[in-house]
Structures are given as C-alpha cells and as structure tokens.
Amino acid sequence: MKSDPIVLSCLPAFVAVVEGKSFTEAANQLHLTVSAVSQAIKKLEVRLGIKLFLREAAGVSLTPQGEIFADYAKKSLGVLNQGITKLKEQGSKIRIYTPPGISSLLLNQRLLEELSYHFDTIEMVSEERPFDGELSDWDIVVYFHSLAHTVPGNHYLGDDIYYPFALPDIAERIKTIDDLSHCTLLYNQHGLAHWDEFFKVNKLTIPDHRKIYYSRASQLFTAVESGKGIAFESSRIISSKLSQGRVDGVGSTGFFSDR
Numbered sequence: 001m002k003s004d005p006i007v008l009s010c011l012p013a014f015v016a017v018v019e020g021k022s023f024t025e026a027a028n029q030l031h032l033t034v035s036a037v038s039q040a041i042k043k044l045e046v047r048l049g050i051k052l053f054l055r056e057a058a059g060v061s062l063t064p065q066g067e068i069f070a071d072y073a074k075k076s077l078g079v080l081n082q083g084i085t086k087l088k089e090q091g092s093k094i095r096i097y098t099p100p101g102i103s104s105l106l107l108n109q110r111l112l113e114e115l116s117y118h119f120d121t122i123e124m125v126s127e128e129r130p131f132d133g134e135l136s137d138w139d140i141v142v143y144f145h146s147l148a149h150t151v152p153g154n155h156y157l158g159d160d161i162y163y164p165f166a167l168p169d170i171a172e173r174i175k176t177i178d179d180l181s182h183c184t185l186l187y188n189q190h191g192l193a194h195w196d197e198f199f200k201v202n203k204l205t206i207p208d209h210r211k212i213y214y215s216r217a218s219q220l221f222t223a224v225e226s227g228k229g230i231a232f233e234s235s236r237i238i239s240s241k242l243s244q245g246r247v248d249g250v251g252s253t254g255f256f257s258d259r
Contacts, residue, residue: 011077013040014052018070021059092120097131098142129190144192162193164250165238166230171248174230177204184210184229188220195232 016026017037027034045052052066062070094115115122131143135153144160165171166183173179185195199206212229214220220231221241230250241247 010040010044010047011073011080013037014044015070015073015077017041017053017060018062018066018074021061023060094119094122094140095138096122096124096140097133097138098124098126098140099144130192160192161235162191162198162232163235164198164230164232165242165247166224166250167227168245168248170227170230171250174250180230181208184212186220186223186229186231187211187213188217188231188233189213189215191217191233193232193234198232 012030013026013032013036016029017023020026020029023034023037023041026032027037030037041052048069050065050069051063052069053060054063112122131141133141135141164174166174170183174183187194195211196206198204210229212223214223217233217237220233221238223229224231224247235242238247242249
C-alpha cells in the first residue's frame with residue numbers, strides 16, 4: 001500500500017460517494033463534475049493499492065476493503081472538519097467585554113481597525129453593571145474588582161479615581177462642602193462609587209440636596225453638560241472631557257477620593 005498526502009484531498013469525494021451511493025450525487029453535493037469525482041476515487045484507489053467500489057448497472061457499492069476504509073474515512077474527515085471549524089472560530093473572531101468608559105477611550109476606531117486586519121468578526125459588549133460572567137468565555141475582559149490583581153493571568157491596570165465634576169461655571173461656585181446643598185447631585189446608580197460613599201469616605205456630613213439617578217454614564221454626562229447638576233464619576237470616564245475643558249473637577253483636592 002502506497003502512502004501519499006494526496007489521499008487526504010480525495011477523502012471528501014470518497015465519503016460523498018459512500019453516503020450518496022452514486023458518483024452523480026457526490027458530484028452534486030461537492031459542486032464538482034462527475035468526472036472530477038471519478039478521478040479522485042481512482043487516484044485514491046491507486047494510492048491505497050486497493051479497489052474501493054464495485055461499479056454496477058444499479059449504481060456503486062463498496063468492496064469489503066472499501067467497507068473497512070469507509071468507517072475510518074468518515075471518522076477522519078469528521079475530526080478534520082472539527083479542527084478546521086475550531087481554527088476558523090479562533091482565528092476569525094474576538095470577543096471583548098469592557099465597561100463603557102474603557103470601550104470609548106481605549107477601544108477607539110483606530111484600534112478596532114487594527115483588530116479587523118486579524119479578525120473577521122469583532123464582538124464587543126460594553127455594560128455598566130459589574131462583570132459577573134466566565135472569563136474563559138471572552139478573549140479580552142476589562143473589569144473592576146478590589147482583588148482582580150490577585151487572579152492569575154490578570155494584568156493590573158491601576159487604581160480608579162472618582163471625584164465630583166460639573167460645568168466650569170458651576171464648579172467655580174463650589175468652595176465648601178456646604179455649597180453642595182444648593183446643587184442637584186447626579187448619581188450613576190450602576191457606578192462602583194457614588195456620592196453617598198464620597199461623603200462617607202471623606203467623613204463629611206451628607207448635606208440636604210436634590211438627587212437625580214441615572215442608569216448609564218452617558219446619561220450622566222448629558223445631564224452635566226446641560227447644567228442640571230454635579231456628578232460623581234470615574235476619571236477613566238471623564239478624563240477626555242476634562243482635557244477638552246468641557247467639565248471641571250469640583251472643590252478642593254481634599255474632596256477627591258481614591259477607589
């Protein structure tokens with residue numbers, strides 16, 4: 001029996017003839033001509049040194065040796081197809097999970113364009129709520145947790161800093177903590193830190209104030225930029241707006257808190 005890599009290229013034709021019990025059916029299934037299928041089978045028989053099919057008026061049937069080979073051929077082709085599918089899945093798709101602030105700042109259009117050169121499909125999920133899924137289900141996960149840096153395989157990106165911010169003209173008027181009682185305080189109810197925690201960490205008495213709750217950081221920004229009040233959010237989210245001068249930090253540095 002001869003051994004030759006060309007046998008592998010003939011396996012799909014062989015299995016198709018076995019399953020369809022016809023060269024014509026196999027040709028239709030593989031979108032080939034009957035002649036191409038016939039040549040593939042002939043080449044396979046020559047390389048193996050055995051006769052695989054009996055060609056009869058009613059069609060084709062397997063020889064005893066063909067029966068033995070057919071079982072292994074189907075299993076081998078199945079495993080090869082699984083491997084090809086796995087490679088395509090891993091090589092053509094990347095799954096990324098990030099909070100909104102990360103997706104808008106780090107995963108910009110330029111980076112996404114670079115990823116598109118390597119992956120056919122980019123699946124990006126960006127949610128306000130804390131990550132509670134399985135890390136193994138994603139290729140890249142950016143999440144916040146006080147012990148995240150202790151998990152093997154994680155890369156610690158550093159502390160997140162939260163502080164108050166508002167439109168520049170509003171921020172200028174806030175000189176003391178008592179001045180906050182005259183303002184509307186805006187809350188991101190899914191944020192990791194919020195106004196109540198700010199007062200607690202800084203050991204400040206919570207002033208009487210009006211509260212407005214939002215479900216997303218983007219809504220918080222819209223409210224701040226329309227002058228509705230003062231928000232409390234992460235530097236990772238507001239850094240770009242601070243650098244553009246669209247908002248300012250509120251109060252003295254003593255108000256700021258690390259998280």
